[in-house]
Amino acid sequence: xxxxxxxxxxxxxxxxxxxxxxxxxxxxxxxxxxxxxxxxxxxxxxxxxxxxxxxxxxxxxxxxxxxxxxxxxxxxxxxxxxxxxxxxxxxxxxxxxxxxxxxxxx
Amino acid sequence: xxxxxxxxxxxxxxxxxxxxxxxxxxxxxxxxxxxxxxxxxxxxxxxxxxxxxxxxxxxxxxxxxxxxxxxxxxxxxxxxxxxxxxxxxxxxxxxxxxxxxxxxxxxxxxxxxxxxxxxxxxxxxxxxxxxxxxxxxxxxxxxxxxxxxxxxxxxxxxxxxxxxxxxxxxxxxxxxxxxxxxxxxxxxxxxxxxxxxxxxxxxxxxxxxxxxxxxxxxxxxxxxxxxxxxxxxxxxxxxxxxxxxxxxxxxxxxxxxxxxxxxxxxxxxxxxxxxxxxxxxxxxxxxxxxxxxxxxxxxxxxxxxxxxxxxxxxxxxxxxxxxxxxxxxxxxxxxxxxxxxxxxxxxxxxxxxxxxxxxxxxxxxxxxxxxxxxxxxxxxxxxx
Amino acid sequence: xxxxxxxxxxxxxxxxxxxxxxxxxxxxxxxxxxxxxxxxxxxxxxxxxxxxxxxxxxxxxxxxxxxxxxxxxxxxxxxxxxxxxxxxxxxxxxxxxxxxxxxxxxxxxxxxxxxxxxxxxxxxxxxxxxxxxxxxxxxxxxxxxxxxxxxxxxxxxxxxxxxxxxx
Numbered sequence: 001x002x003x004x005x006x007x008x009x010x011x012x013x014x015x016x017x018x019x020x021x022x023x024x025x026x027x028x029x030x031x032x033x034x035x036x037x038x039x040x041x042x043x044x045x046x047x048x049x050x051x052x053x054x055x056x057x058x059x060x061x062x063x064x065x066x067x068x069x070x071x072x073x074x075x076x077x078x079x080x081x082x083x084x085x086x087x088x089x090x091x092x093x094x095x096x097x098x099x100x101x102x103x104x105x106x
Numbered sequence: 107x108x109x110x111x112x113x114x115x116x117x118x119x120x121x122x123x124x125x126x127x128x129x130x131x132x133x134x135x136x137x138x139x140x141x142x143x144x145x146x147x148x149x150x151x152x153x154x155x156x157x158x159x160x161x162x163x164x165x166x167x168x169x170x171x172x173x174x175x176x177x178x179x180x181x182x183x184x185x186x187x188x189x190x191x192x193x194x195x196x197x198x199x200x201x202x203x204x205x206x207x208x209x210x211x212x213x214x215x216x217x218x219x220x221x222x223x224x225x226x227x228x229x230x231x232x233x234x235x236x237x238x239x240x241x242x243x244x245x246x247x248x249x250x251x252x253x254x255x256x257x258x259x260x261x262x263x264x265x266x267x268x269x270x271x272x273x274x275x276x277x278x279x280x281x282x283x284x285x286x287x288x289x290x291x292x293x294x295x296x297x298x299x300x301x302x303x304x305x306x307x308x309x310x311x312x313x314x315x316x317x318x319x320x321x322x323x324x325x326x327x328x329x330x331x332x333x334x335x336x337x338x339x340x341x342x343x344x345x346x347x348x349x350x351x352x353x354x355x356x357x358x359x360x361x362x363x364x365x366x367x368x369x370x371x372x373x374x375x376x377x378x379x380x381x382x383x384x385x386x387x388x389x390x391x392x393x394x395x396x397x398x399x400x401x402x403x404x405x406x407x408x409x410x411x412x413x414x415x416x417x418x419x420x421x422x423x424x425x426x427x428x429x430x431x432x433x434x435x436x437x438x439x440x441x442x443x444x445x446x447x448x449x450x451x452x453x454x455x456x457x458x459x460x461x462x463x464x465x466x467x468x469x470x471x472x473x474x475x476x477x478x479x480x481x482x483x484x485x486x487x488x489x490x
Numbered sequence: 491x492x493x494x495x496x497x498x499x500x501x502x503x504x505x506x507x508x509x510x511x512x513x514x515x516x517x518x519x520x521x522x523x524x525x526x527x528x529x530x531x532x533x534x535x536x537x538x539x540x541x542x543x544x545x546x547x548x549x550x551x552x553x554x555x556x557x558x559x560x561x562x563x564x565x566x567x568x569x570x571x572x573x574x575x576x577x578x579x580x581x582x583x584x585x586x587x588x589x590x591x592x593x594x595x596x597x598x599x600x601x602x603x604x605x606x607x608x609x610x611x612x613x614x615x616x617x618x619x620x621x622x623x624x625x626x627x628x629x630x631x632x633x634x635x636x637x638x639x640x641x642x643x644x645x646x647x648x649x650x651x652x653x654x655x656x657x
Contacts, residue, residue: 002498009598010502010536014509016594022618023586024572027492028503028566029519030512036557037509040533043545051540054612062616062625066633068545069626072552073637077644078555083564084651090568091654225618229547234554240527245564247520255566262563266556273551286619482597 007048015041028089028096032082039075043068115235118201122435127380128163130441134160137442138449139183140236146308166373169202173369178250181366185248190367190374193241196234197381203227204388205289207398208296208405209430210422219398219430220289227288228280231389232273235344237335238378239265240386242353245375246363257362260456261346261353268343275336278478279393282329292397296404307488323401332474334394341389342444343459345382349451350460386441395436398429405429405466494539505532523561532555542614544622574600 014037019036050064090096131146139146148159177186201352207219224230239262245259280286283294298321300336305311327334345351354362364375400408404426413421430489508528515522532552537546626634 001492002494002536006498006502007536007634012507012594012597013506014591014608017506017509017591018514019588023582024513025516026521028497028513029561030522032560033512033522033558036553037512037526037529040530040553043549044533047540047542050542054541054616060616060621062622065542065545066625066630067620069540069548069622070630070633071638072548073641075560076557077551077640079560080644080648081651083560084648086564087567087652096568182518182521185521215523224543226543226547229551229619233550233555236551236559237531239555240524241558243559244520244524247562247566256567259563259566262559262566264514266559266563269551305575470612 002051003053004048007051008045011041011045011048013041014038014044026097026099028086028101029083030100031098032079032086036075038077039071046071083094107195108458115202118206118221123198123201123381123384126384126437126441127377128167130383130445131163131166131376132160132382133441134445134448135159136171136482137445141163141449143313158182168372170373175369176366178366180250181465182248182250185244186366187371189241189245189248190371190378191241192244193238194374194378194381195239196238197378199386200231200234200385200386203288204385205292206388206433207426208293209289209428212419212422216425218289219426223287223289225287228276228291228393235272236266236269238344238382240361241375241378245367245458246353249363249366251366252481253361254363254365255360257353257355257365260355260359261363263351264346264352264459264463266345268340268380271361271463271467271471272337272340272344273338274395274468274475275333275340276328276343277471277475279326279337281475281478281482282326286433288392288397290455291326293400295324295326296399298322298402299324299328305418308486311490316439321402323396323399325401330394330474330478332470334390336471336474337393338386339462340467342447343463344384345379347379347383347444348448349453351453352456355456357453383441384437386444388436390440391433391436394475395440397436399432400428400432421453449453496540496589501532501535505536508532519565520562523558523565526561527554527558530558539618575640588597 018034018036018038018041021037022031025031025034045062046068050062053061054060056063085094089101093100127417138144139270146159147162148156150156150159150165152161179182202221203224205218205220205223208216209216242265243258244259246254246256246261280291283291285291285294298317300313300321301308301320302313302317306313322328346353352362354364356362359365363374367375399405407417408428409421411421412424416424417461427458505528508525512522512529512645513523529550534546534549534554537543537549
């Protein structure tokens with residue numbers, strides 16, 4: 001049996017690494033990938049907790065896994081739009097550096 | 107248990123991959139030669155014996171191993187070296203879930219002729235297939251060559267597009283068989299259905315008894331003919347062989363993603379394509395051609411007929427051998443079909459490949475799911 | 491220690507190392523993406539150990555098979571061979587990084603010391619496609635419909651964003 005405390009711990013570590021990526025990196029593509037990593041960390045927590053309580057109210061419950069599938073769907077949509085924005089940004093500014101996309105910043 | 111799995115895995119490796127793949131390279135040359143009215147490879151000989159050029163695969167491998175393994179200047183060394191392995195491994199391990207025989211009971215011991223049998227066998231193959239994309243993309247990117255890069259770019263777009271249609275086109279099949287488990291799918295196909303049975307079920311017209319012989323095997327190709335065509339198209343496009351060889355595109359981008367590869371690393375790309383041909387043949391025959399099942403002769407029929415004369419043990423063993431032979435016969439037929447398609451169709455243009463995927467196959471596969479669901483609903487209503 | 495526990499720690503170590511490789515690889519965006527693939531596959535392995543088979547398969551099919559390929563496609567399309575720019579403003583980064591490390595460490599210690607309730611025994615067929623499918627198309631059918639709408643919106647949005655001339 002996999003120790004569930006450590007599953008949640010792993011989820012926390014991965015989430016922190018994701019945040020680190022968003023904060024530290026300036027490459028927009030890597031930032032998007034870090035967001036994906038954070039989504040994955042929450043997915044891991046969902047699956048871990050679902051494994052902990054596989055039965056709810058006397059019936060098998062798969063809520064955690066269903067949520068994960070939904071998160072995957074949203075992640076796919078997010079990546080499609082996000083990468084569309086990246087391409088548009090690159091066309092206009094010839095760079096995917098987030099700190100160069102500062103036209104609306106004063 | 108472990109020993110059994112190892113033996114089955116070795117059987118697959120030796121028979122399906124170890125012996126089919128070298129022979130396919132020979133078959134491809136010979137078949138193309140015949141189709142183009144040439145003689146084909148026949149020069150390699152051992153002590154003057156040529157036997158139709160069957161030594162060519164061995165000569166090829168020796169040549170590839172003897173060649174220098176070049177990593178081009180400015181290439182990303184690690185990725186360049188790893189890419190062919192990533193391309194070849196998924197193709198090999200996909201075979202783990204394809205059953206090459208049924209379950210046979212020898213006394214108390216049951217032998218199931220499949221290496222691994224998860225409930226989600228078909229999804230496993232899709233997942234493994236999606237990993238195979240990375241070998242191509244990594245090869246294309248790491249070579250530091252514009253043509254390789256273009257090949258990798260084309261490969262990534264083509265393969266994720268066709269994965270979508272590949273998945274959707276077989277939805278009808280697992281709706282019909284009510285399972286994703288490949289062994290159960292073949293068991294479901296090891297029977298027959300009445301050709302006119304729909305009259306009975308849908309309209310309540312009883313089919314006369316004297317027409318009861320008018321049956322077809324319960325195969326996917328008869329239940330889902332459109333799915334068969336679409337799945338074969340999509341999975342052949344996944345394999346990137348002509349007419350879908352856009353990532354290689356010899357007439358446009360030199361050799362695409364493997365331009366900069368030489369020696370056995372090129373050989374691995376080459377082999378992974380042929381391994382995939384075998385896997386596709388196995389998968390298509392499992393899904394649509396009944397896998398190991400012999401048409402009109404179900405497992406019980408065979409064992410029942412033979413065991414009355416020779417005893418149950420002999421009958422089961424014979425049935426097992428017949429099933430394995432049937433499966434490999436179907437695999438050979440499907441390999442032949444792929445070779446014939448490869449050498450008879452002209453290449454697509456890249457935009458035509460993408461149009462075929464998104465504008466033809468995708469709507470058709472969704473329509474197929476819809477129609478299948480509708481018919482199944484009507485059949486359920488009729489049966490109730 | 492059973493085999494599944496050993497596998498769990500192996501996958502966990504792989505996931506953490508490759509995630510760090512993704513974030514800290516400052517030179518090569520493609521290598522970052524490939525590290526992320528390794529993380530995804532390792533997580534899929536952990537899902538299998540947690541009896542979430544269907545989630546594991548979709549993890550590989552969608553994340554590893556489609557989403558990261560999309561990232562790679564864009565990286566190759568824009569031809570970002572090297573990632574020349576340095577990390578962001580140093581002071582802020584260091585502060586944030588230490589803060590995050592501290593929070594994670596605190597949370598980890600709390601979780602590991604207090605402990606979680608024991609996992610309940612698994613019901614029959616847990617995590618198989620049949621159960622997940624029934625859950626999706628009965629309790630969560632509205633969610634499925636809405637996510638379909640979301641995907642449609644995303645397709646249209648991505649097309650409009652990436653189109654060369656809007657006019």
